[in-house]
Amino acid sequence: xxxxxxxxxGDLGLSPEEIQQxxxxxxxxxxxxxxxxxxxKGEALLAPVRRITGTERTITDIASSxxxxxxxxxxxxxxxxxxxxxxxxxxxxxxDLGGSVEIREVMVFDN
Amino acid sequence: xxxxxxxxxxxxxxxxxxxxILTRIFGLSNLETIEDAVQDTFIQAMVAWRNKMPENPExxxxxxxxxxxxxxxxxxxxxxxxxxxxxxxxxxxxxxxLFLDNEIADSQLRMIFTACHPILNPKDQLSFALKxxxxxSSKEIASALLLKEETVKKRLMRARKAIAAKDIAFxxxxxxxxxxxxxxxxxxxxxxxxxxxxxxxKELLIRKDLCGEALRLCxxxxxxxxxxxxxxxxxxxxxCFHSARLDSKxxxxxxxxxLKNQDRxxxxxxxxxxxxxxxVKATETNEFSSYHYEAAIASEHLTAKDFAxxxxxxxxxxxxxxxxLQPSPFNFLNQAIVQLQRKDYTAxxxxxxxxxxxxxxxxxxxxxGTYAEFHLAKKHKKQALEYMEAALKLVxxxxxxxxxxxxxxxx
Numbered sequence: 001x002x003x004x005x006x007x008x009x010g011d012l013g014l015s016p017e018e019i020q021q022x023x024x025x026x027x028x029x030x031x032x033x034x035x036x037x038x039x040x041k042g043e044a045l046l047a048p049v050r051r052i053t054g055t056e057r058t059i060t061d062i063a064s065s066x067x068x069x070x071x072x073x074x075x076x077x078x079x080x081x082x083x084x085x086x087x088x089x090x091x092x093x094x095x096d097l098g099g100s101v102e103i104r105e106v107m108v109f110d111n
Numbered sequence: 112x113x114x115x116x117x118x119x120x121x122x123x124x125x126x127x128x129x130x131x132i133l134t135r136i137f138g139l140s141n142l143e144t145i146e147d148a149v150q151d152t153f154i155q156a157m158v159a160w161r162n163k164m165p166e167n168p169e170x171x172x173x174x175x176x177x178x179x180x181x182x183x184x185x186x187x188x189x190x191x192x193x194x195x196x197x198x199x200x201x202x203x204x205x206x207x208x209l210f211l212d213n214e215i216a217d218s219q220l221r222m223i224f225t226a227c228h229p230i231l232n233p234k235d236q237l238s239f240a241l242k243x244x245x246x247x248s249s250k251e252i253a254s255a256l257l258l259k260e261e262t263v264k265k266r267l268m269r270a271r272k273a274i275a276a277k278d279i280a281f282x283x284x285x286x287x288x289x290x291x292x293x294x295x296x297x298x299x300x301x302x303x304x305x306x307x308x309x310x311x312x313k314e315l316l317i318r319k320d321l322c323g324e325a326l327r328l329c330x331x332x333x334x335x336x337x338x339x340x341x342x343x344x345x346x347x348x349x350x351c352f353h354s355a356r357l358d359s360k361x362x363x364x365x366x367x368x369x370l371k372n373q374d375r376x377x378x379x380x381x382x383x384x385x386x387x388x389x390x391v392k393a394t395e396t397n398e399f400s401s402y403h404y405e406a407a408i409a410s411e412h413l414t415a416k417d418f419a420x421x422x423x424x425x426x427x428x429x430x431x432x433x434x435x436l437q438p439s440p441f442n443f444l445n446q447a448i449v450q451l452q453r454k455d456y457t458a459x460x461x462x463x464x465x466x467x468x469x470x471x472x473x474x475x476x477x478x479x480g481t482y483a484e485f486h487l488a489k490k491h492k493k494q495a496l497e498y499m500e501a502a503l504k505l506v507x508x509x510x511x512x513x514x515x516x517x518x519x520x521x522x
Contacts, residue, residue, distance in 0.1 A: 009154045009157065009158070010150075010151065010154050013248065013250075014154075014248070015123075015246070015247060015248030015250065015251050016122035016123045016125070016126040016150075016153055016246045016248075017120065017122065017123045017246070017247075017248075017251065018248070019122055019153045019154065019156075019157050020117060020120075020121060020122040020123070020153075020157075022157060023117070023156075023157045023160060023161070024117070026157075026161045027164070030161070030162055041162075042162070044158040044159070044161055072158075073158070073161075
């Protein structure tokens, strides 16, 4: 699983032109994976965060502007090992916006 | 792969459309909220389309804009902001109709006229138009107009305040107000265009963006019966003629190439054709604007199959007529340059003597450069060098300095 972490797009003040270009980069990445036969699927997450903590189930609503690092979405990709996944993550489009990718292996139970 | 390609500038143009429609619904007093809301829609689209683009992106965005409208109604009434009552009855345009193509165009024209409203500071008009009509960000405006981003933000703020304070109507002016208001709109488009065409400090991409924007907005004016006037056609023709040469003006090394040395095969002929047909429409009148003459001059240059074949007599005639309409020291300078080509050196000197280089401001180097050319033509090498030195002292722009240095080397 590739987990995308970084600032919320809405807080970056991107222009329509930049948004369109950014989208083009995501398309390109997705297409590159398709071309290489790498299956990938995932979701994008909306910015507002509701956090529930403790036995008291304390609810905190967090606006995106309060956090620098926000999980913005994820892809589950088919990769044979960590190195292969790292290579896939090389094309993640948002490094220049301060974004990062965390790679986690999904545990497979064999029974 | 192709199917995932979006039309160039789709978001930028769509931004302009959406802001205009929503402003027509909610009024200029809510402009900032509207701009934020439209921005949100694009962010949403970017994320939602990450894996799969909708089949009709424009329709998706329009639908999103409609949904935004409803959201905004809720938001603004919750904040107890002033929102217009949506009229009902046969006279009112239904909300849905505002999203039809002709109504969108109408809303955009209203926005153009608002941006060029005489109560706004002329300096603010350009920034404001690029922001609200063309969907540029402050950062993009700053790099397009060679300003600091802070300055742009101040200008936008000042424009918004002026609009709010004077409570100006979001309308296309009618009747006796129209001619003067239209003149200002044309002027602003002309300025936007020139920012793209003449500044060599900018990247070619930014320059093309500005020229393209000015052309697009001018075309919008041509689609409306009130603003479709001979001078609008003339301005459009002028922009087409100049744009056709934009690529050949700059070498791969970003060096300036003068008309004499441009590769004429690089000119973009479809634009020249478009300009020609606009010129036919523009001349269906006896009343010529400065754009008519400028377009005529540009066209004359494009008609010549090479530099030597340029019809300098005709160009001189157009400059003289332009001068009657709009006297300027630059016109004298241009006439002097034309006379230099016609080898009428007495006329060159007489014209140059009428110019006070101070009036040319940061372009005074052109005056000294022309003097240098004059002396060169007369084989006064020493004076030619002196004047070229004077020109070099004044030139600020790097590519123009290189250009002058090259010329100096040839003396």
